Amino acid sequence: MTPGTDVAVVGAGLTGAATAWALSRAGHSVTLFDTYGFGHDKGSSHGSSRIFRRVYPDALYVGMTGRAQEGWRELESESNTTLLQTRGGIDHGRSRDPQALAAVAAKHGLTHELLSASEARERWPGMVFDGPVLFQPDAGVVNADLSIGAFLGVARRNGAHLVPHTPVDAIEVFHDHVVVHAAQAVRARRVVLAAGGWLPELVAACDLPIRLPRLRVTQMQVFHFRQRDPGAVFPVLVHKDRHQVFGLPSGVDGGPEPAMKVAQHDGGTLTTASTRSGHIDSDGRNVITDYVGQWLPGLDPEPVAEGTCLYTSTDDEDFVLDRRGPVVVASPCSGHGAKFAPLLGEMIADLVLGRAVTHPRFALDRDIPKNSR
Known part of the structure; x- marks a missing residue:
């Protein structure tokens, strides 16, 4: 021993x-x-991109995000490495309830703006909105x-x-x-x-x-889409409508040109860590490419890269x-x-x-x- x-x-x-x-x-x-x-x-x-966001409907996690943000900065200082890049983030969609999220943000002193669909489209012309949009500036991308x-x-x-x-x-x-x-x-x-x-x-x-x-272990799929305008700045996004979709800048996972990683949070294929296939499901790809075509016209709807990962969910x-x-x-x-x-x-x-x-x-x-x- x-x-x-x-x-x-x-x-x-x-x-x-x-x-x-x-x-x-x-x-x-x-x-x-x-x-x-x-x-x-x-x-x-x-991978090179995971979402950091402060907005949750749940006070427990709102508080934890603030403490985690401090932890990221401590780790950056100790390692002399930039890990969390602030980008700002939005929440929208009929099932996301941006107004309720804005009330939680206000209660916990988070800087935020509640925008109309037209105001959001003016700020992010490469995106489509059909209702109110919550913007919170602390959201960003963690390089895992x-x-x-x-x-x-x-x-x-x-x-x-x-x-x-x-x-x-x-x-x-x-x-x-x-x-x-x-x-x-x-x-x-x-x-x-x-x-x-x-x-x-x-x-x-x-x-x-x-x-x-x-614990449900599911294989999830992520797709990376090239920005039509390389200089455009897309926020981190959570959109909950017919599906729950998230998006964020891809980093190096999306290739040499600016790209966005877009994926479904719900769904996934039930598996185990030892038996997961790693294969991309074409139906799941179609859900996301259709989503990009409808909601993210600032992206080329043909993925430039794709991959899988695991969720382990209670x-x-x-x-x-x-x-x-x-x-x-x-x-x-x-x-x-x-x-x-x-x-x-x-x-x-x-x-x-x-x-x-x-x-x-x-x-x-x-x-x-x-x-x-």
């Missing part, structure tokens, strides 16, 4: 990498395992690939032991410690399960005494952040967790160290209404 560590972390996506960062900067020894290479594209954390590199770089500098290409085969749970069996056995005071879409498989394979809420779309003995379960996903990564690392570290109790909204055994989702 190798020498012990304070905390073993399983999974080096955004959540696991942020956890290693938060624990190591607090002076704790960390060993981080990932089955694949760091920054791989098989899960939920890869660079963020994982920044978290891991700082963690390594702080002494974390990073172990890629090493699957975890078993976890033995004792009263006050665990033994993680990977290439070698590692004794740790605590273990964090941050395996994303692999979490249900990991818990089952290791026969852990943990009952997870229902029925209520809240996160799972909870502890059972020496085991911390971290599944802050449901398609909206990336923006919170620095804050989540700190929250998970607090659970590991006993500095906080589980928020009831994020508990493993919370009561989830049957009509959720």
